[in-house]
Amino acid sequence: MSVGDRLHVAVVGGGLVGALNACFFAKRGFKVDLYESRPDIRLQEVVQGRSINLALSFRGREALKAVGLEEKIVQNGIAMYARMIHDKDGSRKPIPYGRKHQYIMSVSRRLLNEHLLTAAEKYPNVTIHFEHKLFGCDFNVGQVMFQKSDGDTVTNTVDLIVGNDGAFSAVRRQIMKTVRFDFQQTYIPHGYMELCIPPSHDQFAMEKNYLHIWPRNEFMMIALPNLDKSFTTTLFMPFEIFESIQTENELLQFFQEKFPDSIELLGEEALKKTYINSKPLPMISIKCSPYHVGDKAVIMGDAGHAMVPFYGQGMNAGFEDCLLFDELLDKYHNDLSKVLAEYTRIRSVDAKAICDLAMYNYVEMRESVNSKLFLLRKKLDNLLHWLFPNYWIPLYTMVSFTRTRYHEAIEKRKWQDKILSACTRVSVLMTIVGGAFLIRHLLRNSTFSNSVSTAFPKLQIPPAISTFFNHE
Numbered sequence: 001m002s003v004g005d006r007l008h009v010a011v012v013g014g015g016l017v018g019a020l021n022a023c024f025f026a027k028r029g030f031k032v033d034l035y036e037s038r039p040d041i042r043l044q045e046v047v048q049g050r051s052i053n054l055a056l057s058f059r060g061r062e063a064l065k066a067v068g069l070e071e072k073i074v075q076n077g078i079a080m081y082a083r084m085i086h087d088k089d090g091s092r093k094p095i096p097y098g099r100k101h102q103y104i105m106s107v108s109r110r111l112l113n114e115h116l117l118t119a120a121e122k123y124p125n126v127t128i129h130f131e132h133k134l135f136g137c138d139f140n141v142g143q144v145m146f147q148k149s150d151g152d153t154v155t156n157t158v159d160l161i162v163g164n165d166g167a168f169s170a171v172r173r174q175i176m177k178t179v180r181f182d183f184q185q186t187y188i189p190h191g192y193m194e195l196c197i198p199p200s201h202d203q204f205a206m207e208k209n210y211l212h213i214w215p216r217n218e219f220m221m222i223a224l225p226n227l228d229k230s231f232t233t234t235l236f237m238p239f240e241i242f243e244s245i246q247t248e249n250e251l252l253q254f255f256q257e258k259f260p261d262s263i264e265l266l267g268e269e270a271l272k273k274t275y276i277n278s279k280p281l282p283m284i285s286i287k288c289s290p291y292h293v294g295d296k297a298v299i300m301g302d303a304g305h306a307m308v309p310f311y312g313q314g315m316n317a318g319f320e321d322c323l324l325f326d327e328l329l330d331k332y333h334n335d336l337s338k339v340l341a342e343y344t345r346i347r348s349v350d351a352k353a354i355c356d357l358a359m360y361n362y363v364e365m366r367e368s369v370n371s372k373l374f375l376l377r378k379k380l381d382n383l384l385h386w387l388f389p390n391y392w393i394p395l396y397t398m399v400s401f402t403r404t405r406y407h408e409a410i411e412k413r414k415w416q417d418k419i420l421s422a423c424t425r426v427s428v429l430m431t432i433v434g435g436a437f438l439i440r441h442l443l444r445n446s447t448f449s450n451s452v453s454t455a456f457p458k459l460q461i462p463p464a465i466s467t468f469f470n471h472e
């Protein structure tokens, strides 16, 4: 143990969560060694990797705020106040996220990571080691072992090992061998591919401050704006379909059928070129428990809870992990044996909840959401919120604009689902009763004189109502 409260931490992984965590630990005066297997991204021309931009929402911002970085990051982001739903016929309809202050931000992964690394490095008590790949841990003594890119190995002994090394975490693999550990991973049948909508006449080619969505049941496209006035567009579809689309003609035919309005935006030639030259990437969902080993090690971010991206929460949840851990260090005065156990107890419930929510949303989008239904559902949610602002809070609002614990958000949604399905039953009943009245009315009108029917006022059921509710 280091002197007094000045604990020594090894943060493994210098991605989004690791770099943020280094700031949190440095701010409290811990001695921090940050290890990243790849070279310093700030020195690279192009960085290969996943998703070029991400949706940053409340949880992530709260964590950035706690280390004084919110302003800097938000300055380099683009506000998205609403989704813009693209219909097959090319029409677009916006659905706001909420009031004016309720917006999410599109941020560049690379810029965010660079800012976080630079902020971490500014602390005199932080040392960053690039091209250090963790290959072993000894949790009895707090030893970490790394292989450098030149082949040499180095070791370090610390008070706390923090695994922020992503979905395929090496720290997690080490923990697995050590304690009784539950682990579950699932690949979904969909892959994703990133395309680009370049600026047109030096301007954004579509409305700037929106998250653009093309919902098409088992296919979906999403586009987020970039600072350079382009949009990064992500195409989600089953690997099987990716594999079945081989030629440029098949590709164009597919886009003409499913996303006709996007062809001009993406540019026919660029679309062909990108598609032919890239591979669809897989998406994995991982749940595990516990997150810690004694008072020596803990995993956070994707290392503890990789999720499918259909709630835009992976990074936000990972950032909230860091914030929660920081709050617990305060609460238990840096007593690691208490903090780590409490972290697992609290966080595993909520991480499981958001993994489930993201997966549930994936299934829902795939099975039954075309653009009309998507619009309808969001409108209904917003309408009920407008009618009962304190009682009806849409699930996405709780997830993206509050720090309501994820598992509580699910609990509240269950209650709302009950109401919605009650509405369904009422609407079915109304349809039947109404139908009966209508038939009776028609029969009377045709067989008897008109005078009798006036005793029964006309009951009209708009056909929209039944379809409106049936999907909940």
Ligand code: FAD
Residues within 6 Å of the ligand: 012, 013, 014, 015, 016, 017, 018, 035, 036, 037, 038, 050, 051, 053, 054, 055, 056, 132, 133, 134, 135, 164, 165, 166, 167, 168, 169, 170, 171, 192, 234, 283, 300, 301, 302, 303, 309, 312, 313, 314, 315, 316, 317, 318
């Ligand atoms: P990573 O970003 O994976 O970083 C892990 C780091 O550890 C890497 O730098 C890696 O090089 C390093 N590392 C790995 N192994 C070792 C080792 N053995 N030794 C040392 N270092 C190691 N989230 C959102 O909040 N909003 C979104 O809009 C969003 N969109 C997404 C879209 C897509 C298509 C995908 C795939 C994900 C999206 N996410 C989004 C999720 C988000 O990308 C992740 O949750 C986030 O990157 C997790 O950060 P991390 O630091 O835990 O892991």
Ligand code: EGU
Residues within 6 Å of the ligand: 051, 053, 054, 055, 083, 104, 211, 213, 222, 224, 234, 309, 310, 311, 312, 361, 365, 396, 399, 400
């Ligand atoms: C997927 C990929 C719209 C970035 C879920 C909404 C996403 C993002 C939604 C990606 C959708 C889906 C929500 C936000 C966000 C919506 C949300 C999904 C950002 C329920 C870069 N999702 N995403 N829900 O409500 O709460 O707008 O790759 F299409 S942000 Cl799938 Cl809020």
